[in-house]
Amino acid sequence: LQGQFQPSKTLLANVASSIAGHEPWKLLDSQLLVYNQILKDIEVAKQHDRRRVIIVTGGPGTGKSVIAVQVVGEAAQQGYNVVHATGSKAFTTNLRGVVGDEADAVFRYTHNFRDAAPVSVDLAVVDEAHRLRLKTQFGPSVYSNRPQAEEIIDASRVSVFLLDQAQSVRLNEVGSAWGIADYAKSKGIPVVMHDLDV
Numbered sequence: 001l002q003g004q005f006q007p008s009k010t011l012l013a014n015v016a017s018s019i020a021g022h023e024p025w026k027l028l029d030s031q032l033l034v035y036n037q038i039l040k041d042i043e044v045a046k047q048h049d050r051r052r053v054i055i056v057t058g059g060p061g062t063g064k065s066v067i068a069v070q071v072v073g074e075a076a077q078q079g080y081n082v083v084h085a086t087g088s089k090a091f092t093t094n095l096r097g098v099v100g101d102e103a104d105a106v107f108r109y110t111h112n113f114r115d116a117a118p119v120s121v122d123l124a125v126v127d128e129a130h131r132l133r134l135k136t137q138f139g140p141s142v143y144s145n146r147p148q149a150e151e152i153i154d155a156s157r158v159s160v161f162l163l164d165q166a167q168s169v170r171l172n173e174v175g176s177a178w179g180i181a182d183y184a185k186s187k188g189i190p191v192v193m194h195d196l197d198v
Helices: 009-020 029-047 064-077 089-099 101-105 148-155 177-186
Strands: 052-057 082-086 107-109 121-126 137-139 156-163 191-195
Touching: 029 052, 029 064, 029 156, 029 191, 052 177, 064 082, 064 121, 064 156, 121 148, 148 156, 148 177, 156 177, 177 191
Parallel strands: 052 156, 052 191, 082 107, 082 121, 121 156
Antiparallel strands: none
16 A cells, blocks of 8 residues: 555666757757756656756756756656646647557656645656646646645656746646745755756
């Protein structure tokens, strides 16, 4: 009963190879720099068995989604229990289509962490984190008790949030770099910031 669900090694290998071979997900110079810094931060957290929150900010077209997918691919290649989360149904469906039918275990929605056990995921990569919600509605009167960012941080050893500080779509979307960082710091989790706009 206390066992934790993890994607199989075969699935992780399939995720890594699918991403590596997909031409639209190639990194450019500035993106590669941030990508390498993120991988280094993840490795340091693993070596010292510490938790970490990484926040990547950038405007439209700066390559946040490309970095997110590439980090997931490399982490899968290295055998991490990794998940990619976003609130976008279209993007998640597209990623699952590229990787294959069993990719649901890796490519999830941001509302899928409500019941996750603490630190049950090695790495959570959250794309479009500016769209994180204060509460998730699961039915007419069924809501989660906490903001999605908190649920994701609590469920993962390392969390990577990629967001556009100037972009919001709906009133109940509350993802912000300062809000994510404040919660992490309240838990004593170090926060690393990267800005793609500089």
